[in-house]
Every structure is written in structure tokens, then in C-alpha cells.
Amino acid sequence: xxxxxxxxxxxxxxxxxxxxxxxxxxxxxxxxxxTPSAGTRLRSAGGRxxxxxxxxxxxxxxxxxxxxxxxxxxxxxxxRPTPDESAGSVELVAASTPEFPYTVPGLGKPTFTxxxxxxxxxVYAQPDGSEVVLAPLAAPPxxxxxxxxxxTVDGRPGRIVTGKKESxxxxxxxxxWEHRPGVWLSLTKAGHNATEEFVLALAHAVVDQPQSVGxxxxxxxxxxxxxxxxxxxxxxxxxxxxxxxxxxxxxxNWTPQPDTSRDDQIEGFESVETVTVGGKRVKLVRAAxxxxxxxxxxxxxxxxxxASRSFRANQVVAVAGSVRLTKS
Amino acid sequence: MQYADxxxxxxxxxxxxxxxPLFDRHATAVHRYLSRRIGESADDLLAETFLVAFRVRESFxxxxxxxxxxxxxxxxxxxRRHVRAEERRYRALARSAGSDxxxxxxxxxxxxxxxxxxxxxxxxxxxxxxxxxxxxxxxxAWAQLSYAEIAATLGIPIGTxxxxxNRARRVTRSALGLPAESxxxxxxx
Numbered sequence: 006x007x008x009x010x011x012x013x014x015x016x017x018x019x020x021x022x023x024x025x026x027x028x029x030x031x032x033x034x035x036x037x038x039x040t041p042s043a044g045t046r047l048r049s050a051g052g053r054x055x056x057x058x059x060x061x062x063x064x065x066x067x068x069x070x071x072x073x074x075x076x077x078x079x080x081x082x083x084x085r086p087t088p089d090e091s092a093g094s095v096e097l098v099a100a101s102t103p104e105f106p107y108t109v110p111g112l113g114k115p116t117f118t119x120x121x122x123x124x125x126x127x128v129y130a131q132p133d134g135s136e137v138v139l140a141p142l143a144a145p146p147x148x149x150x151x152x153x154x155x156x157t158v159d160g161r162p163g164r165i166v167t168g169k170k171e172s173x174x175x176x177x178x179x180x181x182w183e184h185r186p187g188v189w190l191s192l193t194k195a196g197h198n199a200t201e202e203f204v205l206a207l208a209h210a211v212v213d214q215p216q217s218v219g220x221x222x223x224x225x226x227x228x229x230x231x232x233x234x235x236x237x238x239x240x241x242x243x244x245x246x247x248x249x250x251x252x253x254x255x256x257x258n259w260t261p262q263p264d265t266s267r268d269d270q271i272e273g274f275e276s277v278e279t280v281t282v283g284g285k286r287v288k289l290v291r292a293a294x295x296x297x298x299x300x301x302x303x304x305x306x307x308x309x310x311x312a313s314r315s316f317r318a319n320q321v322v323a324v325a326g327s328v329r330l331t332k333s
Numbered sequence: 334m335q336y337a338d339x340x341x342x343x344x345x346x347x348x349x350x351x352x353x354p355l356f357d358r359h360a361t362a363v364h365r366y367l368s369r370r371i372g373e374s375a376d377d378l379l380a381e382t383f384l385v386a387f388r389v390r391e392s393f394x395x396x397x398x399x400x401x402x403x404x405x406x407x408x409x410x411x412x413r414r415h416v417r418a419e420e421r422r423y424r425a426l427a428r429s430a431g432s433d434x435x436x437x438x439x440x441x442x443x444x445x446x447x448x449x450x451x452x453x454x455x456x457x458x459x460x461x462x463x464x465x466x467x468x469x470x471x472x473x474a475w476a477q478l479s480y481a482e483i484a485a486t487l488g489i490p491i492g493t494x495x496x497x498x499n500r501a502r503r504v505t506r507s508a509l510g511l512p513a514e515s516x517x518x519x520x521x522x
Contacts, residue, residue, distance in 0.1 A: 016475070017452070020375065022361055026376035030376070030380035
């Protein structure tokens with residue numbers, strides 16, 4: 006055994022990567038992916054400019070800490086459909102307007118977000134620059150987060166935890182509680198000034214008042230039985246999924262300018278045809294595993310639609326024709 | 334369908350969310366490396382590592398397929414801003430093992446003395462290494478990178494990698510009470 010082997014065998018042990026840390030780190034990364042200038046700020050490899058992470062998503066990550074134990078409105082991963090899962094036709098129906106079922110009075114208007122495999126969250130910006138995140142849980146929490154303790158909220162069960170750095174500085178306070186019989190919510194306040202008292206006061210204030218989840222882009226026609234999968238950037242990207250085959254996805258992605266990328270560079274490219282959407286001629290690409298259509302919106306911006314091959318070509322065109330821009 | 338790392342990175346330049354599968358694929362390994370070096374702070378540094386990686390993804394060399402060495406390199410750069418904390422941790426581990434005075438490897442192994450003595454000696458040795466030497470040694474020992482990969486990761490000639498590792502190994506051998514045998518490698522000038 007040489008010193009290299011000894012270092013491996015008897016050097017300091019690795020610690021486990023806790024689920025909450027994994028989720029928080031992943032969420033921070035996804036938040037970075039969402040920023041308009043993603044990836045353009047740094048050019049040299051190294052760790053010098055990593056400050057200034059979005060507080061919002063640090064908090065969102067913290068929020069997910071508590072969603073980890075019992076994922077709420079679990080959203081499937083956004084993946085391209087595989088051929089065997091593309092089998093079966095779809096029937097298009099009018100899409101309902103998505104709503105978030107709860108409101109925290111006094112916190113202002115939230116923004117909403119949802120990632121694949123993650124709960125839909127309402128994010129409330131705070132005057133101090135931090136944010137409060139409210140998310141539903143699909144089931145009562147199972148495993149305990151480190152440091153979490155039991156608590157009662159209006160006589161119903163809950164759990165609360167204060168997340169701290171090694172220095173002892175508070176990072177967030179997060180609460181999971183039974184909002185009403187059988188309905189569990191997660192509420193998280195980030196920042197060094199987060200306190201249990203504040204979070205509990207907010208929890209008491211939560212009311213069952215639906216809020217419209219306003220999207221930048223809406224899809225008017227979706228397959229029957231499919232549900233909203235993920236959305237981000239205020240609905241500039243959204244997808245609907247088939248709950249029976251979660252990799253069957255319909256995705257619309259808003260772009261500031263219409264997509265002009267070459268069709269034959271699309272993975273699995275098979276053919277292209279010209280169709281009419283909104284009175285304009287656009288190209289519908291058939292690839293091995295999906296359809297792809299890019300169109301121009303009335304304000305000159307564009308959107309790209311990707312649909313599984315379980316759609317017929319005329320259905321893709323119909324869906325594209327139902328896409329609307331609701332915010333400039 | 335499993336896309337190669339380089340494909341995901343290339344695609345992520347146009348479609349940033351394509352970077353996320355790299356996290357799913359490599360987070361555990363990167364965290365393991367970080368946590369052996371910095372302890373619980375690895376949770377934060379893991380996020381930092383992937384954020385940096387995402388921001389510099391255009392620097393990823395297209396001829397590489399496996400992103401792991403690249404990620405370990407970024408993690409190593411991130412760790413450089415925490416050198417003191419890392420060294421404090423090694424010294425604390427050495428103290429807690431009660432063996433910061435050193436140990437004789439042969440006795441420890443032959444007599445089956447507790448592994449704790451070895452751990453302490455190794456931690457003390459790591460604390461005493463120059464940071465660049467320690468980086469190279471631990472990329473070899475814990476990240477299982479080849480000399481060539483370490484050279485590419487750190488942006489230094491492979492000869493420099495050899496000399497840094499050579500020097501670090503001698504310090505470590507000395508801390509373990511092993512004879513300072515020649516490793517047959519040149520010193521970095």
C-alpha cells in the first residue's frame with residue numbers, strides 16, 4: 006500500500022450529499038440557466054466570480070429543502086419522447102387557465118415557477134431583497150430534514166427548521182404544516198433575518214384563494230388528459246405532459262426573435278414541410294422522435310413548439326395556432 | 334437516451350437547461366471530492382462549482398467527452414478561496430486523532446494500531462503541503478485523474494504535475510514514517 010492508496014483509504018472521509026443540499030444546488034444551477042445572460046458573464050475558468058447568486062433562487066432552493074421529503078405537485082422531467090412512448094393518438098381540447106390555489110395576504114403579487122419533478126411554487130419578493138416561497142406538498146412529510154422539529158400550527162401538525170451556515174448565520178426558516186385536514190403546504194423565508202415567528206405568522210395568514218398563474222405564453226389547445234408539466238421564466242417556457250407516459254411532452258418556448266436555426270441540424274431530422282400558422286407560412290419539421298415548429302408572433306418575437314410524434318401534423322399546426330403572447 | 338457530456342455542454346450554450354443533466358450525472362462525485370477536502374462546506378461549494386462550470390461552459394474543450402476532469406478542475410479552483418479553512422480542517426482532524434506528532438506506518442499496519450493514527454498522520458501531512466502540490470496530489474488520489482488530465486485541468490505542463498505530485502508524495506511518506514525512496518521523478522524547477 007503506497008501513500009496514494011493510504012490517502013484514499015485513510016484520508017478524511019467524504020460526507021454524504023444530503024437530498025436537500027442536492028436539490029438546493031440543482032435549483033441554483035437551474036436558476037442560473039434561466040437568467041437571460043446565462044453563461045455570458047464569465048469567460049475564464051475558475052471560481053472568482055461566483056457571488057451575486059440570485060437571492061430568489063437561493064430561497065427557492067431552500068424551499069425545495071422541504072419539498073424534498075414529499076414532492077408536491079410532482080412534475081415529470083422534460084424529455085423528448087421515446088418512440089415507443091409516442092404510440093397512441095391524442096385528442097385536442099381547450100386548455101384551462103392554470104391557477105395557484107393559495108394566497109398569502111399582505112405579501113404582494115407573487116411570481117410562479119415550476120421545474121420538472123418539482124412543486125409549483127409561489128415566490129413573494131420581500132422589501133429586504135429576500136423572498137418567501139409557498140408550495141403545496143402532495144403528502145405529509147415523511148423523512149425529517151436535519152434539525153427539523155415538530156410544531157403545531159392552529160392545532161394541526163407541522164415541522165419547522167432553521168437553516169444555518171457553519172458560522173451560525175441564519176440562511177432560512179422553513180415550515181411544513183397541515184394547512185387544513187389532508188392539505189400540506191411548505192413555506193420558506195430566506196435570509197439572515199428569517200425567524201420562526203415571522204414564518205409562523207405567514208402560515209397563519211395563508212388562505213385558500215386561487216391566483217391566476219399568468220404566463221407570457223399560453224397554449225389554447227392541449228391533448229385531452231394532459232396536464233401542465235413545467236414552466237419557467239414567467240411562462241416564457243411551458244410544457245404539458247401526459248401523466249400516463251410522462252416523457253410525452255408538448256413544449257412551447259418563447260424567443261425574442263423567431264428561431265432561424267437550420268432544420269437539418271435538428272437531431273433525428275427526417276423531413277420538413279411548409280404549413281400556415283396565424284396566416285404566415287412556417288416550417289414544420291418531423292424528426293425521429295418529435296415534431297418541431299417555429300413561428301412568428303404578432304409583435305415580431307417567436308416561439309418554438311415541440312410535440313411528441315403521437316401528434317398528427319395537423320394537430321401540431323392547430324396547437325401552434327392556439328399559442329398566444331399575453332405579455333410583451 | 335443518454336447524451337455524452339460534451340454534447341450536453343455544447344447544446345447548453347444555446348439551450349441552457351441542457352446543462353442540468355450534467356449536475357445529475359456528476360454532483361455526487363464532485364461533492365465527494367469537495368467534502369473530503371473541505372467537509373460540510375462542500376454542500377455550498379458544490380453549487381458554486383456547477384454555477385462556475387455553467388458560466389464558463391464555452392471554455393469546455395470540444396474534444397473532451399467526459400466532463401468529470403473539467404468539473405474537478407473547477408472544484409479545485411473554487412477550493413482555492415478556502416485554503417485556510419481546508420488546512421484548518423486537516424489540522425483539526427490531525428489533532429482529534431491525537432497523532433499530529435506523526436506515526437510510523439510499518440508499526441501502524443503491522444501492529445494493527447487503530448486506523449485513527451493513520452488518519453491523523455495523513456491529515457497532518459495534507460495540512461503541511463503547499464496548496465498547488467496538494468491540489469495535484471488530491472486530484473490524483475481522490476478524483477482519480479491521470480497525470481495528463483491533471484495537467485489539462487490545472488493548465489500546467491505534465492512535467493510540473495509530476496514534480497508537484499512527487500514532492501507531495503515525499504512529504505506524505507515522511508509523515509507516515511516511510512523511507513524517502515526516490516520516486517524517479519524530476520523536481521519542478
